[in-house]
Amino acid sequence: MHTKPTVLLGYLVPALVLALLPVLGAPRSWLLYIFLFAIYLTMANMWNLLAGYSGLVSLCQPAFLGLAGYTMVIGTWIGIPWYCGIFLGAIVAALFSLLLSNAVFRLTGVYFSIGTMVVPEALRMVFYLWRPVGGPMVGAGAGYMVKGIESLRPDHFYWLALALAVVSMVIMRVVLRSDLGLGLAAVRDNDKSAATAGVNVFKLKVYTFMIAGAVTGLAGAIYYLNNGYIEPSNTFNVKWTMTLILATVIGGVRTEEGPFLGSIVAVFLYFVLARYSGYSLLIQGIILVVIMLASPQGIVGMLRKIKWYRDFTGYVAD
Numbered sequence: 339m340h341t342k343p344t345v346l347l348g349y350l351v352p353a354l355v356l357a358l359l360p361v362l363g364a365p366r367s368w369l370l371y372i373f374l375f376a377i378y379l380t381m382a383n384m385w386n387l388l389a390g391y392s393g394l395v396s397l398c399q400p401a402f403l404g405l406a407g408y409t410m411v412i413g414t415w416i417g418i419p420w421y422c423g424i425f426l427g428a429i430v431a432a433l434f435s436l437l438l439s440n441a442v443f444r445l446t447g448v449y450f451s452i453g454t455m456v457v458p459e460a461l462r463m464v465f466y467l468w469r470p471v472g473g474p475m476v477g478a479g480a481g482y483m484v485k486g487i488e489s490l491r492p493d494h495f496y497w498l499a500l501a502l503a504v505v506s507m508v509i510m511r512v513v514l515r516s517d518l519g520l521g522l523a524a525v526r527d528n529d530k531s532a533a534t535a536g537v538n539v540f541k542l543k544v545y546t547f548m549i550a551g552a553v554t555g556l557a558g559a560i561y562y563l564n565n566g567y568i569e570p571s572n573t574f575n576v577k578w579t580m581t582l583i584l585a586t587v588i589g590g591v592r593t594e595e596g597p598f599l600g601s602i603v604a605v606f607l608y609f610v611l612a613r614y615s616g617y618s619l620l621i622q623g624i625i626l627v628v629i630m631l632a633s634p635q636g637i638v639g640m641l642r643k644i645k646w647y648r649d650f651t652g653y654v655a656d
Contacts, residue, residue, distance in 0.1 A: 403558025
């Protein structure tokens with residue numbers, strides 16, 4: 339597949355327009371929608387990198403965003419500025435992914451997915467019992483408010499999320515057009531053949547896992563910075579896994595445009611299904627299955643059947 343330089347312009351121009359919305363006095367509701375879109379896009383890009391381009395169907399993304407979020411929040415309690423805490427959270431998430439890789443990369447296929455799925459649940463129980471700041475180990479959950487952000491305005495969080503979304507898209511383009519991307523394609527197609535050809539399969543997987551962990555962690559830290567509060571049950575929750583999978587699959591797995599389009603749909607569904615919270619995951623699961631059956635490559639797969647879209651993106655079928 340090849341893409342034209344105009345595609346980059348097609349991303350940058352909307353990003354600049356979106357960045358100006360707070361200055362132009364856009365409604366707060368608009369900023370909230372776009373903030374969530376940027377967070378979802380960042381996480382969906384990283385899951386697409388893992389599942390779509392590397393063949394690693396990881397279900398432990400809530401662990402990365404939760405650990406980074408807790409690192410940032412707890413940091414504000416012990417005197418670490420929030421802006422340092424964001425990057426410290428990303429480092430913790432990356433180191434955790436490195437530690438986790440030694441165990442889960444011994445598994446393959448569905449066993450890898452199951453192995454990663456239990457990680458967020460284990461962390462949820464740990465943070466229910468552990469009080470990181472003050473007091474002995476007790477139950478009832480360790481929830482914390484973010485300290486030292488009284489001077490921040492909603493548009494600050496908005497710009498942080500938007501900048502991270504753009505960075506995640508740049509990371510995707512750089513990785514996929516590098517030697518790392520070529521190696522990942524070989525590993526995804528047949529890791530045994532790739533190893534025979536001299537590709538260090540384990541190292542490539544670890545690098546990718548750490549990149550995804552760090553960037554997902556940044557998204558989590560910014561999300562909980564905006565939220566102003568963090569607690570275990572909603573942080574290490576399967577809803578995050580469902581959201582990023584939904585955004586990627588609806589848009590189109592293993593396509594660069596897919597997470598962008600899918601994240602728009604995911605934000606729409608978030609607000610529409612809010613009134614049906616008890617059935618939200620069920621409805622999302624049904625939508626996911628229908629999309630996978632109707633169009634395995636999601637919205638992008640349908641758009642690529644249209645000539646003007648192929649001309650604009652310069653898409654050429656492999």
